[in-house]
Amino acid sequence: MHETSFWVEPRVWVAVAFLIFFVVFGRKLWSALAQMLDNRADSVRAELDEASRLRQEAEAMLRDAEKRRTEALAEAKALIAGAQAEASRVAEAATREAEAAARRREQMAVDRIAAAEKAAVDDVRIAAAEIATIATREMIAAELSADADGRLIDQAIGQLPTALAPRRAA
Numbered sequence: 001m002h003e004t005s006f007w008v009e010p011r012v013w014v015a016v017a018f019l020i021f022f023v024v025f026g027r028k029l030w031s032a033l034a035q036m037l038d039n040r041a042d043s044v045r046a047e048l049d050e051a052s053r054l055r056q057e058a059e060a061m062l063r064d065a066e067k068r069r070t071e072a073l074a075e076a077k078a079l080i081a082g083a084q085a086e087a088s089r090v091a092e093a094a095t096r097e098a099e100a101a102a103r104r105r106e107q108m109a110v111d112r113i114a115a116a117e118k119a120a121v122d123d124v125r126i127a128a129a130e131i132a133t134i135a136t137r138e139m140i141a142a143e144l145s146a147d148a149d150g151r152l153i154d155q156a157i158g159q160l161p162t163a164l165a166p167r168r169a170a
Contacts, residue, residue, distance in 0.1 A: 006012060022029075
């Protein structure tokens with residue numbers, strides 16, 4: 001049997017070539033791999049920084065939105081309070097106006113009733129005067145003679161200026 005030398009074995013040469021390859025190109029390969037990993041780490045850091053910045057912006061926007069919501073709620077409450085006060089004022093004004101209108105209608109009704117009473121009294125006076133006139137005419141026609149009739153007419157004509165005097169002054 002034949003003993004072979006260590007350097008004759010092809011596996012040894014493959015291992016030596018592999019070692020030389022890694023020694024010569026390992027640095028370049030390692031630096032390329034390290035550069036790729038560093039670039040990837042930088043991009044991850046940049047993404048993390050961007051995410052952090054976006055989170056801070058989102059938190060600021062959330063605080064701003066909450067502040068605007070609080071202000072809007074306060075404004076809405078103020079508007080509601082103002083509307084309620086205005087509604088109360090309008091209701092009071094409407095109540096006062098309704099009461100004033102009721103008083104005016106009541107006064108108008110009282111005035112109409114007074115006018116109707118006056119008209120009724122005037123109608124009664126006119127009717128009484130007509131009845132009295134008719135009764136007087138019938139009584140005069142039945143009881144007075146032509147001489148007495150003439151004296152009454154002369155007397156009425158004589159009293160006419162004093163009867164008309166108060167009407168002229170008015």
